[in-house]
Amino acid sequence: MANAHTVRHTITAGAPARLVYDLVADLGKWAQHFAPAVHAEVLERGEDGTELVRRWALTGGTTVRCWDARRQLDGNGLRITLDQVDPQAPLESMRATWTFVAQADGTTAVDLTHEFTVRDDEPGPAAAVDRLTDELNERTPAQLAALKETAEEWEDLEPRVISFEDPLFIGGRLEDVYAFLYAADKWPERVPHVAKLEMSEETPGIQFFDMHTHTPDGRDHTTRSVRVCLPAHKIVYKQINLPALLDAHTGHWVFTETPEGVIAHARHTATIKTSALSLLGEGTTVADARKYLRRVLSTNSLQTLRYAQQFAEERLNAVTA
Structure with missing residues (x-):
């Protein structure tokens, strides 16, 4: 023994x-x-x-x-x-x-x-x-x-964490929605706010990528993320090189199949860095940063989902035509 x-x-x-x-x-x-x-x-x-x-x-x-x-x-x-x-x-x-x-x-x-x-x-x-x-x-x-x-630091930390989820109904097949979000290396061709993305996947389903994005207010960010892809119901991500405003950022894409199509959920959880609040302007508070992040992150992820929607619905139409 x-x-x-x-x-x-x-x-x-x-x-x-x-x-x-x-x-x-x-x-x-x-x-x-x-x-x-x-x-x-x-x-x-x-x-x-x-x-x-x-x-x-x-x-x-x-x-x-x-x-x-x-x-x-x-x-x-x-x-x-x-x-x-x-x-x-x-x-x-x-x-x-x-x-x-x-x-x-x-x-x-x-x-x-x-x-x-x-x-x-x-x-x-x-x-x-x-x-x-x-x-x-x-x-x-x-x-x-x-x-x-x-x-x-929990009493100070908890108010700095913003977490939310945005759903979008897609009248297509689950496998097509998943395929669009899985193939992140094709996003620069498919998603306008993604300027550049370099991805590696040495282990199937484990992706690392460096992404350059534009936010709706004209700011540019370069981040590095790791993703765990769980076919075909969930893709989880964590940013490991973060934008200056954040101490942490995680999230997921979750897909629920319905008789009519797919409900895709984009989730974000972000921790605001208090020392970087001035990047949004003098006098910016944590409450101001929460509102900013809710708007910016939702806009980008919903935009990505809408392009996934277009991709999946066009594929379905091509099959059924």
């Missing part, structure tokens, strides 16, 4: 334990507030209260790793446990356990423990253990530091 190895990291966050727990438990917040996280979702919920979750995260800034885990949430005990499903070699097993303990001074002691075993048939098991331990020691402190910062 393989020997178990434990790597433990702790941090103290100046925030209530319930808030810190909720930030970790809420998968929907991960991509917005934690730099390596790209996307996470619950695949299924078991009768025993466990969840099968899937997560995608940046590794090295140029690749995305995806893995599944069984997750157990204990809201009363403020404890979260994740057991990886079919972990990659050299791992035989990997369990991560979060605990959140309220302190007398109102802070929270956060403990993140990783317990893992290495496969018995792995050549050089000691070297594998050392490598895995080094990897955990390299990335976990940054993960905990980001959690601490997010929790401690």
Whole structure:
């Protein structure tokens, strides 16, 4: 039987334990507030209260790793446990356990423990253990530091996050709508506000691209994004090189098939950078920036959806003519 190895990291966050727990438990917040996280979702919920979750995260800034885990949430005990499903070699097993303990001074002691075993048939098991331990020691402190910062700044941070979704009905086939939005490298020919786009897709369904766009008020932006494409119902994105006004920007395209066609939803979640408010003019407030972003982001994404609509409906008409 393989020997178990434990790597433990702790941090103290100046925030209530319930808030810190909720930030970790809420998968929907991960991509917005934690730099390596790209996307996470619950695949299924078991009768025993466990969840099968899937997560995608940046590794090295140029690749995305995806893995599944069984997750157990204990809201009363403020404890979260994740057991990886079919972990990659050299791992035989990997369990991560979060605990959140309220302190007398109102802070929270956060403990993140990783317990893992290495496969018995792995050549050089000691070297594998050392490598895995080094990897955990390299990335976990940054993960905990980001959690601490997010929790401690939550009262200021929450008003700076704007999140909204715009739907558009398209009288075409789902596969054509998805194909238009998937082929982002063709947007400069198809979408007027996209001036240039350079895309790579070394792993099917994982796209990185640099995009140059024009906003409705005449501003130009260059951003770098990573996308997770889930045929044919969802495309998730995260900007990893951001416009000057934002600290974070994530979103998705989601497609719902109906008897009449497709409802496409464009979602944005953006975090406003307070130090950059003056870019919109002296005296600009967070409330002003929220209104600006709602208008600009909606305009661009709905414009893209309307061109997807035209593309899909023209294809359908060609087939049925």
